[in-house]
Amino acid sequence: MYTLSSKLKLTAIILVIVGAIGLVYGFISTPSNEEELKELLAADAHGEHGGEEHHEASATTEQHGETADVAHDESVEQHGETAHGEGEHGDSHMEHVLHQFQTKPWSALFVSAFFFFMIALGALVFYAIQYVAQAGWSPVLFRVIEGVTNYLLPGSIIVVLIVIFAGTHFYPWQNHELVEEDVILQGKSGYLNFPFFVIRAIIYLIGWNVYRFIATRNSIAQATASNLTPYKKNFKASVFFLLFFVITETTMAWDWFMSMTPHWYSTLFAWYVFASVFVSAITVIALVTMFLKKAGHLEFVNDSHLHDLAKFMFAFSVFWTYLWFGQFLLIWYANIPEEVTYFIIRIEEYNLLFFGMIALNFIFPILMLINSDYKRIPWFVIMAGVVILVGHYIDIFLLVMPSTVGPYWSFGITEIAGILFFLGLFIFFVGTGLGKESLYPKGNPFLKESENYHY
Amino acid sequence: MSSHYEAPIREPLVTGEKTYHDISVEVGAPVLGRANKTWYVVFTLALIAFLWGLGCIIYTVSTGIGVWGLNKTIGWAWDITNFVWWVGIGHAGTLISAVLLLFRQKWRMAVNRSAEAMTIFAVVQAGLFPIIHMGRPWLAYWVLPIPNQFGSLWVNFNSPLLWDVFAISTYLSVSLVFWWTGLLPDFAMLRDRTTNEFQKKIYGILSFGWSGRVKDWQRFEEVSLVLAGLATPLVLSVHTIVSFDFATSVVPGWHSTIFPPYFVAGAIFSGFAMVQTLLIIMRKVVNLQDYITLLHIEYMNKVILLTGGIVSVAYITEFFIGWYSGTSYENYTYLSFGAATGPYAWAFWALIICNFVVPLTLWVKKLRRNILWTFIVALVINIGMWFERFDIIVIDLSKGRTPSSWAMFSPTFVDIGVFIGTIGFFFVLFLLYARTFPVIAQAEVKTILKSSGEYYKNLRAKHGDD
Secondary structure (H helix, E strand, O other): OOOOOHHHHHHHHHHHHHHHHHHHHHHHOOOOOHHHHHHHHHHHHHOOOOOOHHHHHOOOHHHHHHHHHHHHHHHHHHOOOOOOOOOOHHHHHHHHHHHHHHHHHHHHHHHHHHHHHHHHHHHHHHHHHHHHOOOOOOHHHHHHHHHHHOOHHHHHHHHHHHHHHOHHHOOHHHOHHHHHHOHHHHHHOOOOOHHHHHHHHHHHHHHHHHHHHHHHHHHHHHHHOOOOHHHHHHHHHHHHHHHHHHHHHHHHHHHHHHHHOOOOOOOOHHHHHHHHHHHHHHHHHHHHHHHHHHOOOOOOOOHHHHHHHHHHHHHHHHHHHHHHHHHHHHHHHHOOHHHHHHHHHHHHHOHHHHHHHHHHHHHHHHHHHOOOOHHHOHHHHHHHHHHHHHHHHHHHHHHHHHHHOOOOOOOOHHHHHHHHHHHHHHHHHHHHHHHOOOOOOOOOOOHHHHHOOOO | OOOOOOOOOOOOOEOOOOOHHHHHHHHHHHHHOOOOHHHHHHHHHHHHHHHHHHHHHHHHHHHOHHHOOOOOOOOOOHHHHHHHHHHHHHHHHHHHHHHHHHOOOOOHHHHHHHHHHHHHHHHHHHHHHHHHOOOOHHHHHHHOOOOOOOOOOOOOOOOHHHHHHHHHHHHHHHHHHHHHHHHHHHHHHHHHHOOOHHHHHHHHHHOOOOOOOHHHHHHHHHHHHHHHHHHHHHHHHHHHHHHHHHHOOOOOOOOOOOHHHHHHHHHHHHHHHHHHHHHHHHHHHOOOOOOOOHHHHHHHHHHHHHHHHHHHHHHHHHHHHHHHOOOHHHHHOOOOHHHHHOOOHHHHHHHHHHHHHHHHHHHOHHHHOOHHHHHHHHHHHHHHHHHHHHHHHHHHHHOOOOHHHOOOOOOOHHHHHHHHHHHHHHHHHHHHHHHHOOOOOHHHHHHHHHHHEHHHHHHHHHHOOO
């Protein structure tokens, strides 16, 4: 029986508190009107700025406004604010920049919230797949995975609250004035309207958590059951969950990410988001398994299980890259104006992150995890895992930031605070989740196969 | 590889009280025995179809592409439809032999040999189309980057049609090597079992002197694993590249980022349907019901359900994003309201019914385990997946951006004849294969006999499984 050590609990609480303070600071320190914004931009022009060199080169706010225009036009288009005429550009520009600055803490909050939430969700999907596939190697890990998914409930509630309350910070189509001027957005209002958006979010929330509840309940019931009824129930539940998930994940990606730039669309998008969700989750399962094994709680897990997890990390890193490249190549190749804006802002304003992510998410994992022997060495897998997680944090960062704050992104107190806050929360909930039940999933019909598993 | 212990709740993969010897005898029987009359009848029919198709090809090449039903708007129709359809069919073979090997699915062992054969024969059919649909096929070698006397004039590496050349030729060669290495122990078995001197000689050559030493087996397994690891990304990338033929364009309906994974899922979907079609007949004809059991058929139906589900999600995505994009052109694409009601509505609904509605019946366990129904569904899917490619190609081209160039397509007898010819050619090859090759990887089936055979499972159930 595992118990979350008081040291770890304390660490988690400290992380949450420090993170919360940082986030509050982030929200307070946003400029509340254009005067403050101008001061901020002037200060930024002398100091360091996360953006491109031309931001730093501009000595005055006025110049800054102008030089940023080129890049800014892209993000204007992204936000669908095509209605702005040339004449009123100056004023509306500052208004727009102010809006982007005010969005920064929201985005920082959302990136971290979604990043940790998607780990719990992805772990749940992995769990369901193991059930449906009747995998013989993984049942020894079931309690670990159940523990990781313990974060699903708090994580999903927070994420849903953020997307509901973010309003026009994230979703320009929630701005009525904007929609009135924009024929394209009006055409989409059958799907992109606030009540339906909220209803969908709540359906996802309920569906995912209900499966998690049923699955863990049955899995625990199986430990004391005299027959395989709970197992069979779980098998069925997992099949229907996967069906539900593939549909809700698709619409979730459209709702929460794609509609941040409501003019832009890509059919692959949802599957691309899924790849990120899935590979991060498997990585965390591997990391938690190694942690518990090291602490002596998982004697029945051997290095073959680790080997398999590392293979999944490897394979789905490649899979993620495949989808990333598929989407990028097709849009780059055809170069259709409506579509390329998405990548133009990412390449121009986020160049290092955008391409650096490929190194972290693809090149590092394939070089580190291709060797069979290395996949059995915990510290090696941990190293690869950390790189993968950093890479996918950047991936989520790049899904959100360019669409919401445009060129005015930074990685500072607020963003780090977001990570710390949710990391603390994640450790706390996963730790307590792991401590609820014995880590040995007694009664599973494939348990013996799994314990004897050697590769 | 994996441990030999197997959970008792797993159903047996080899039924009956088989010994190693039984496996050799039963797998060897169709090769070492004689063909019956039915085989000759079917073979003759396939041969006639093939020869007819060959005639159509020769007619096309010697007369000109104009003998096909193509027009200036629709420059690709049956040719590329058939190409993509055949390539797609081939994918299940690699999926079964490579991806299922990586996932350690023991049930693949009874079906992988025939699935791979199917791959190779299907890719051969597919490979015909890129050549014969050329206006000047005798200059086809110009697609290769060979130094030459035109100031070393090279190809442009930006075209997905060139990527196709590399993809398909690599795919065929890797599949062939993968298949052949797997065949070595089985050819050796035939070499050792036959009493006919001529056969002994032939199988002696084909088996490359395989003697089954420990070191050989060790390397054999290693090579299989490495090839499986290479074939998996290969199989994904090959159909991805095929999908790029359309997706890199700016044609409404073709330009869609979901095409790469969606085509791959569709390929596996149609490929498995073809495997079902072939194996359901074969297990009966050559008496291999104990190896290709109902469980195998059910598993394959589950893969069909899975990939069919993925394809359905892609259909919905295409339909939704077509609307969501707000682009008026998207209303004429193959999955749009315009297509459902337009002149090609029959093709649209054929796609929906064959690929979405009918496969849904496989959710019912009784139907999933019903061989006749499986056979029907598999045939329907093969038709449906042909329509998917036809719809993507022809419907999207027929109503492009300029209404003045809208057109309809109707095939000529030559279009149809070439397609029938490839089906004939495919069956010629497959029927010859079924008579001369060990259709089940007996060496592999022997490795699971004691863990997954019915007899041994019963023994364990009786005496405990420790």
